[in-house]
Amino acid sequence: MTQTSVATAPMSTTGSPAIDFVSVHKGFGRGASAVQALDGLSLSIPRGVVYGLLGPNGAGKSTLLRILAGLLRPDRGEVRIFGDAATPAGRRRLGMLIEAPSFYPFLTAREHLRILADSSATSSLVEPVLKRIGLQKAADKAVSGFSLGMKQRLGIGCALVTEPEAIILDEPTNGLDPDGILEMRALIHDLVHRDGLTVLLSSHLLDEVERVCDRVAILQHGRLIAEGAVADLLDQEGRFWLRVDHPDGLVTQLDGRGQAADGGVYVRIDQSEVPDLIRSLAVSGVRIHEAKWIKPDLETVFLSQTREMK
Numbered sequence: 001m002t003q004t005s006v007a008t009a010p011m012s013t014t015g016s017p018a019i020d021f022v023s024v025h026k027g028f029g030r031g032a033s034a035v036q037a038l039d040g041l042s043l044s045i046p047r048g049v050v051y052g053l054l055g056p057n058g059a060g061k062s063t064l065l066r067i068l069a070g071l072l073r074p075d076r077g078e079v080r081i082f083g084d085a086a087t088p089a090g091r092r093r094l095g096m097l098i099e100a101p102s103f104y105p106f107l108t109a110r111e112h113l114r115i116l117a118d119s120s121a122t123s124s125l126v127e128p129v130l131k132r133i134g135l136q137k138a139a140d141k142a143v144s145g146f147s148l149g150m151k152q153r154l155g156i157g158c159a160l161v162t163e164p165e166a167i168i169l170d171e172p173t174n175g176l177d178p179d180g181i182l183e184m185r186a187l188i189h190d191l192v193h194r195d196g197l198t199v200l201l202s203s204h205l206l207d208e209v210e211r212v213c214d215r216v217a218i219l220q221h222g223r224l225i226a227e228g229a230v231a232d233l234l235d236q237e238g239r240f241w242l243r244v245d246h247p248d249g250l251v252t253q254l255d256g257r258g259q260a261a262d263g264g265v266y267v268r269i270d271q272s273e274v275p276d277l278i279r280s281l282a283v284s285g286v287r288i289h290e291a292k293w294i295k296p297d298l299e300t301v302f303l304s305q306t307r308e309m310k
């Protein structure tokens, strides 16, 4: 991965959010086949973060991104881009890769970027962008010979060369091999944490999202069911585990908050309550051999949230 910055200066994380969805409704079809894809969804994407949009199949993620891109019109509600109503001019502040990118097979990577850069008067960005997306060596090869990962990176390059302030990516690691996933992760990380852009991405790969995203929103049935910093969501679902002499006795003592498993007892408490719990158990004569706070992964949080709301 190259070290070239394509943005002029890191953007502030203060000020209006990068993107706001306010009570967005979108339905498809009529009568018995009607589907409410988005059901009054409100969501704010702050500036300067990698923001992940998660949800089971049919949750409404693509519909939301297509509305943001101007490919669909919401039935009701509002979309704001950097504080202003989403107009074609406002959308020019976004770089989007939301459908599989299509390229002219016999044009090279450099030619694709040049055409776009010329149309937005940003020709000076072609070389830095080629470096940023790691396609300098392949810049003069026809795209027909590119791997999927190279095409994905060129797609991001096409979005970057128009000098956007935020990048929208639908399933950016879809179909990539492990090396391609690593490269994409590093690229997304650098775009935000070095160049100061905002990235909004949707993905089904929860371990990938956990690695790359700062915040996430979980959608289901067109509604927001969880939102927050990844670290906070993981903390909320954390559990305390104890190994004691008599697990069943402890479960009874905990009065519904404990569950025997893995040779010990899981206790559903806030992390801040752990010292008091240990003290009170010791006072009551429980012999604790091992105690640990277990953080779940994002997949556990996702499954617990989406099952609760089914």
Ligand SMILES: Nc1ncnc2c1ncn2[C@@H]1O[C@H](COP(=O)(O)OP(=O)(O)OP(=O)(O)O)[C@@H](O)[C@H]1O
Pocket: 028, 029, 035, 036, 037, 055, 056, 057, 058, 059, 060, 061, 062, 063, 064
């Ligand atoms: N053009 C359309 N015509 C009819 N129904 C649609 C259309 N686009 C989306 N839908 C329906 O709207 C709902 C939300 O779809 P959407 O594609 O936004 O979900 P998603 O979260 O992106 O799902 P996936 O993860 O499978 O891509 C689904 O029930 C889908 O079948």
